[in-house]
Amino acid sequence: MSDVFPVNDYGPLMPGLIMAAVAVVHVFLAQFAVGGGMLLCYMQWLAMTGQNPHARTFVKGYFKVVVLVSFVLGALTGVGIWFTAIQISPATIGAMVENFHWLWATEWLFFCLEIVSGYCFYRYQSRLTDRDALTLLIIYAIASWVSLFIINGILSWQLTPGNWLVTHSLADGFFNPSFWPSLFFRTIVSLTLASLAACVVINVMRGLDRDAKTLLINRVSMLLVPMIVMPLLGFWFLAVMPADSRSWVLGGSPAMMLFLNISIGASLAIGAYALFGLVLQRLYINGATASLLLLLAFGATAGGEFVREGARKPFSVRHVLYSNAIRPEEVATLREKGCLSNDSYPLRYASTYPNDQVRTGGRVFRRQCQVCHTVQGTNGLVELTGSWDLNQMRLNVAKLQHTKPFMPPFAGTARELESLVQFINWSGSDRPLEWPASNSSEILAEIEKWIQEAGTKPGDFEQNRKRLKEDVPEKPVAL
Numbered sequence: 001m002s003d004v005f006p007v008n009d010y011g012p013l014m015p016g017l018i019m020a021a022v023a024v025v026h027v028f029l030a031q032f033a034v035g036g037g038m039l040l041c042y043m044q045w046l047a048m049t050g051q052n053p054h055a056r057t058f059v060k061g062y063f064k065v066v067v068l069v070s071f072v073l074g075a076l077t078g079v080g081i082w083f084t085a086i087q088i089s090p091a092t093i094g095a096m097v098e099n100f101h102w103l104w105a106t107e108w109l110f111f112c113l114e115i116v117s118g119y120c121f122y123r124y125q126s127r128l129t130d131r132d133a134l135t136l137l138i139i140y141a142i143a144s145w146v147s148l149f150i151i152n153g154i155l156s157w158q159l160t161p162g163n164w165l166v167t168h169s170l171a172d173g174f175f176n177p178s179f180w181p182s183l184f185f186r187t188i189v190s191l192t193l194a195s196l197a198a199c200v201v202i203n204v205m206r207g208l209d210r211d212a213k214t215l216l217i218n219r220v221s222m223l224l225v226p227m228i229v230m231p232l233l234g235f236w237f238l239a240v241m242p243a244d245s246r247s248w249v250l251g252g253s254p255a256m257m258l259f260l261n262i263s264i265g266a267s268l269a270i271g272a273y274a275l276f277g278l279v280l281q282r283l284y285i286n287g288a289t290a291s292l293l294l295l296l297a298f299g300a301t302a303g304g305e306f307v308r309e310g311a312r313k314p315f316s317v318r319h320v321l322y323s324n325a326i327r328p329e330e331v332a333t334l335r336e337k338g339c340l341s342n343d344s345y346p347l348r349y350a351s352t353y354p355n356d357q358v359r360t361g362g363r364v365f366r367r368q369c370q371v372c373h374t375v376q377g378t379n380g381l382v383e384l385t386g387s388w389d390l391n392q393m394r395l396n397v398a399k400l401q402h403t404k405p406f407m408p409p410f411a412g413t414a415r416e417l418e419s420l421v422q423f424i425n426w427s428g429s430d431r432p433l434e435w436p437a438s439n440s441s442e443i444l445a446e447i448e449k450w451i452q453e454a455g456t457k458p459g460d461f462e463q464n465r466k467r468l469k470e471d472v473p474e475k476p477v478a479l
């Protein structure tokens, strides 16, 4: 069986949300830096060919922002992602490093190249010829885009490992079904962010009059044009998504659908403004409006990332690893041996628990549920089960993958399940120091039966539909 690491406890904040918050900020900054590199090349070229008299001033001012963001904030949040991920899902990070070891190393080399070329430009800008400056900027832009290219392969593998599941070949895992749509999509998002950020920067640049600013804004907004193909890429992405993930996004999970709609709505708003205002009518855009559009773009990125992460459930690597670090093939064994059989970590504040059964429940919660739930707080189990009686709770947890198919199957013994139910109930009753242990053998037998009925496979809409159809009697039953 694989190694067990405990999930960090963030009180009322769900670990998944903490991960998402750090990741969204990083993705936003990193994609801005990628697009920023491309925009700088374009503007440097305009300066060299004399097509815009202020392009040189822009390159100077904008480059500082890109460097600051990618070198300082990008690096800080990048390390932040690793730091958060190892507290929440070391098994996922382990799987990613194990399968893509040399790709990570290659990605790091390109990151170094990005830093070195960026630094050289920053340090020697005033002494460089135009051509050398452009060369450095091109190296910077290519290096940062290749980083995106590589990380995109690893991230999209988590959702759609495709043929890799059979062949385990690096190329199959990397160039998986969602690789291209998400690469194109992310590249366009990068250009969009760079362009919107440039509108903000141009507005705060000193020494330029309104006409100069308008000329520059007309140029940088050309990078918004590719947004036109975003809807197509969105459909492509949806089409290669696994059917069950698609069904969460398109209605199965209200939260995910809401986030998808926020993302689409915000992108449409930006796209419409960009197309009609900036590209067709060549309007000036002031700092406040540009900032607002950038904020909308942040919302769209956050929504999109949330959907991408959420749609993977119940897996963190599809068919390979559940979000709670249990592997699908381990479920049957854990049901026999117990999910705590290889978990040697002590329980925090153990003495505040009333008895061993509730303590066991606390540890079962930590092992199987804590990645996605809190006890009381975001997605809190006490709140979610608030209106259920004990038997309903036992049944729904025993058949967890059928209760909501974005949860993995319960992977423990009937005794552990009863402990978990007692733990949730005790937590919802203000954690009294006295609590009776529940050890009725009839209850355990009933739970065992339900666990058996649930099976060890993940929940599956198609299978369920078939089963329900078979259950329908041929002739209508007379009432």
Ligand code: HEC
Binding pocket: 255, 313, 314, 315, 323, 324, 365, 368, 369, 370, 371, 372, 373, 379, 381, 384, 385, 396, 397, 400, 403, 404, 406, 407, 408, 410, 420
């Ligand atoms: C992969 C993430 C994940 C894991 C692991 C997980 N859950 Fe959930 N669970 C969810 C999500 C997402 C919801 C949906 C919340 C909503 O409907 O708003 C949910 C909902 C629930 C609900 C409410 C269901 C309903 O129909 O209203 C219960 C009860 C629940 N989970 C219990 C558990 C227990 C107990 C465990 C551990 C044995 C667990 N979950 C593990 C993600 C997970």
